[in-house]
Amino acid sequence: MKRALCPLRFALCIALAVFFFAPPASAQQSGPQPLDGPNENFEFFSLYDFQLEVNLLTGDNPDLFRWDTHFGGEFDLLNYVKGRATVVTDYEAVLGSERQPFDPTQGIYVLEPAASWFFGKHEVAFVFHHVSRHFSDRPKRYAIAFNIIEGRYLRKFELNGTSLAIRASAGKIIQHSDVDYTWAADWDVMVVHPMNPHVHWYGRTTGEMYGVDPAIRGRTDVQHTTRLEVGTRLIAKKADLELFVGAERRLDATPIDYLRPAVTWGIVGLRVASK
Numbered sequence: 001m002k003r004a005l006c007p008l009r010f011a012l013c014i015a016l017a018v019f020f021f022a023p024p025a026s027a028q029q030s031g032p033q034p035l036d037g038p039n040e041n042f043e044f045f046s047l048y049d050f051q052l053e054v055n056l057l058t059g060d061n062p063d064l065f066r067w068d069t070h071f072g073g074e075f076d077l078l079n080y081v082k083g084r085a086t087v088v089t090d091y092e093a094v095l096g097s098e099r100q101p102f103d104p105t106q107g108i109y110v111l112e113p114a115a116s117w118f119f120g121k122h123e124v125a126f127v128f129h130h131v132s133r134h135f136s137d138r139p140k141r142y143a144i145a146f147n148i149i150e151g152r153y154l155r156k157f158e159l160n161g162t163s164l165a166i167r168a169s170a171g172k173i174i175q176h177s178d179v180d181y182t183w184a185a186d187w188d189v190m191v192v193h194p195m196n197p198h199v200h201w202y203g204r205t206t207g208e209m210y211g212v213d214p215a216i217r218g219r220t221d222v223q224h225t226t227r228l229e230v231g232t233r234l235i236a237k238k239a240d241l242e243l244f245v246g247a248e249r250r251l252d253a254t255p256i257d258y259l260r261p262a263v264t265w266g267i268v269g270l271r272v273a274s275k
Contacts, residue, residue, distance in 0.1 A: 127151070209223065
């Protein structure tokens with residue numbers, strides 16, 4: 001029993017370090033969730049997850065940042081026993097109140113194919129990650145986008161009903177338009193503890209780091225964005241409802257103003273997630 005707890009204790013230490021010592025508080029997006037282990041059967045379209053998320057933002061600039069919404073999902077197109085081929089799609093709409101109470105200011109699209117391999121219960125994936133940013137109801141004269149080739153690690157731990165899910169990636173920017181990023185890393189760490197069969201408590205941290213090219217924007221330091229949230233998960237038959245509060249520090253929240261400091265806001269939100 002002691003041997004089985006060692007990896008979990010090690011992972012808990014990593015999670016707590018990230019949670020409490022991360023750089024000052026990225027956008028929450030859909031993505032592959034860590035599995036308990038490899039699926040023993042060869043299957044086509046073996047798994048899918050979707051989420052619908054709404055965040056009320058309590059920042060200093062409600063004209064540009066009042067609501068943050070997500071709709072997206074992850075599809076396991078093929079399970080080949082030792083791994084899986086996945087596709088992630090996510091659309092994020094940021095809304096302010098400049099022109100009307102619900103004024104879409106920008107849309108962010110994510111598309112991500114990946115293929116993974118299991119080493120025991122450890123999952124390692126090769127990922128192509130695309131991000132494209134667009135202004136909503138406003139002129140856009142040039143593209144704002146980048147592509148990343150990255151490696152990813154996923155693992156899920158269980159101990160007496162409490163689960164710890166870890167997803168972490170790092171890679172190189174291979175193409176970019178109007179951004180100064182050169183490399184990227186991100187994490188998603190979640191701890192879930194059941195209070196009863198119908199209500200679970202959870203804590204979650206997500207974040208991103210970007211290296212930059214000083215010749216493009218004059219920035220030299222590694223750029224950070226981090227999100228922390230805590231809440232409850234109401235368990236239902238087909239989907240779960242998460243109610244949460246948190247805080248986020250977002251890098252380059254306004255895509256055309258790179259000299260502007262990162263924006264920090266409080267969050268009150270809800271998320272519908274499939275089972």
